[in-house]
Amino acid sequence: MKLGERAFAVGTPFQPGRRPVHYGWVIAVVGTLGMVASVPGQTIGVNVFNEKLIEALGLSRLSVSTAYFVGTAASGFLLPFAGSLFDRLGARRMIVGASVSLALSLLYMSVVDRVAAGIEGLSVGSGLSAAIRMGALVLGFFFLRFFGQGLVMMTSRNMVGKWWVAHRGKIFSVGGIAVTVCFSLAPKLFNEMIESFGWRESWRLMALALAPGFCLVAWLLYRDNPAECKLEADAAKPLDAGRADDPEFKLVREFTRAEALRSFSFWAFSLVFALQACYFTGYAFHVIDVAADLGRGASGMLDLFVPIAILNAAVSLVVGWMSDRCRLKYLLAFMALGNALAAFALVGMQGVALSVGLVVGFGVSGGCFGAISGVFMPRFFGLKHLGAISGFFASIIVIGSAVGPLAFSLARGMAGSYAVAHGAAALLALGLVATSFWADNPQRKLAR
Template sequence: MSKLYSPDFPFRPAGLPFHYGWVIAIASAASMVASIPGQTIGVNVFNDELIVALGLTRSQVALAYFIGTAVSGAILLWAGKIYDRIGARRLIVASSISLGLSLFYLSVVDWIPLAIARLWSLQGALNWMLVASITVGFFLIRFTGQGFVTMAGRNMVAKWWEYHRGKVLPFTGIGVSVCFSLAPIVFYELIQATDWRIAWRVLGLALALGVAFFGWLIFRDNPQECGLSVDGGIAPGEKQKDNPEFSVVRDFTRAEAIRNFAFWIYNGIFALQALFITAYVFHVLDLAQQLGIPDKRILGLFLPSAVIGGLISIGVGWYSDRFRLKYFAAFMASGIALSAAALVVPVEGFLIPAIIIGMSITSGCFGPISGAFIARYYGVSHIGAISGVFMSSMIIASATGPLLFSYCKDYTGSYFAAFVATLIGAIALVIASFWADNPQRKLKREE
């Protein structure tokens, strides 16, 4: 097994005529794409099929999604240490296979309660059995997909790039954004061409066989184990030399990081984005009916948002290597505020452009900031443990969003109150971002 995962097997990255960090950046992007079946944007198009197959209400499915996602997020709080112990390569192989098997489970999620009911001599599956079955399925894909598959790729890049991390991430991020935006349409067409069970099995096979092999072949945890250097010897820019914003004076432990004010501001921004975007995507077809927009038109908004977001990502990544990261965090929070404002006041001529621009800003900032934040503020020695808390917050928030929005619709008849709350929270985070300073700056002054 040690030979199988040797950094120089089946080829030596140090023997290639270019810096292997570029390959790592592309491999990281591929892992982000591979996580789509475990992301909300990859699940939402299956919701109506699940509601019919299981005979549940939309709120019951949202509740199952909340429980499954929240439990996975809570476990991920501690599971992040696994990354620090086994590295990206072993983790991507294990998590890809696990996500693939989880999709196979979901393809028979309605059969399992029926089989149990027959064993218990019941005339049919009880409602709680149906809810429990889908909850387990949601837990499995969220824990393996949004959790470990995403973690393996994102943290790996942080170890291979330091001063030029912001420039590298956006170029691969464009492809990721486009793939995420196309996923609902592609999955929808796959379901229409086959059925929802076969669609999940096709995706499961692609992950368990294709992505797992790709990860084993290409992934390498860090440049040092390959006999290479961070950034491939590319010198830092003039503004980065001796700048405490870009130089890690001391690596933080997880306990130290979570006591830092800035950590929770970034956590708050990404958690609110996860909550809002997940709720929006989860209820997008129902929201389309409420707004009087055709299904295909509202699904089609993801593509222009991805393209514009990709361009924004390049700009944010490029300039984040020159300026303080907290300003870009404020910019990201403003994108959430704009999207929410558009839905609070759905004025014709403003609604669609504002949604596209707001979503573009949040998606464009997501990659560069999430890929640089922990490594720049707290170092990489405990990046798995710290990112476990960071991702746990996002996952739990993404679990909460669909349920809260669903209950808001059930009790008020619309999503208006939920959009207002999102807008208020986003504005508060925009303001708080200006005090989210890099703790390395203080350490540099104390030297």
């Protein structure tokens, strides 16, 4: 056995089957840690550094937003190929490669202005100066988003989905609380790091936390699936009698990516998640200007993120428990309704009603996100091609999150306010509420 193969052998450095506790619990914890580790590549972790990038690179706010859009969209288009790679390499190899690559991306971003200056020094004339700085920033955003929001998040979520079946929703919902709390605290923590150490040093500290920090933990504890460890999912506990006979919980056939993409259910789910990513990212990216557009104070709108995070956690627990017991299409409709409520609140409500609508709307849609996204693909399409299918799904979400900030900017520039963006999102969300009721599990038809 070659050295590389030996390093990633199931029994290196220990055999999971010999542990006193079912290894699925270890997977649940370390998989959640992996989702948290993706935060430097998430929108909520990147935006804190925007002001420093504008200053260091001498670019306008619109230029930085455009670079973010291009880099994020480009990363989204490549994620389907990365998903197929996950199916071939497995979670352990993928997470080590992805976490090291994310750490290197953070190191690159800490000197992105110096890289651009070095390239400018080699170029002839000054006409390309702004383009070079934009190009360097696009490359940095591409790396952060591809390896952070893309590979680290997707690999961790897929691994947990393979180890838990009957209790998959509950596991994702409990882990989702930890992820939500950490994501909510990230902007404040990153801002304090910037003020204490500087923006370059903050990115370098995160890189060290990822590699060798998290990378070593992932190499030690990640395992792709229970079968390779000679274990069973869910600690070999059978489904209760009520679910054992329900076609919703029976896997009749493994779907390929092409077959999944031809199903109505895949697109119904994907579009609800894409709209949530698009709209919430656009709102969060422009929240201070949105507040001014509504005639409200910025601090008051920012304070709403706290109750939104609290409601996210509560909804995540309830939806996770329900997802293990009911048809997912009803929970999808509930998520889409949350999107609609938040958008309607911003376009047509004032005062306390606006605050309540925002908190409930974003709290519901965000709380549904983690549990449903982790459950529906393994249940609907199986595990054999999960990486390829989830890679395409992640691509749609990442591209949606890239479109959001730019769509908000265009709405503001063309109409003079964000009302058009809010109204369009509200109508789209209502349409997706209706389509959700036809998003049946394709395994049900095969079972019949």
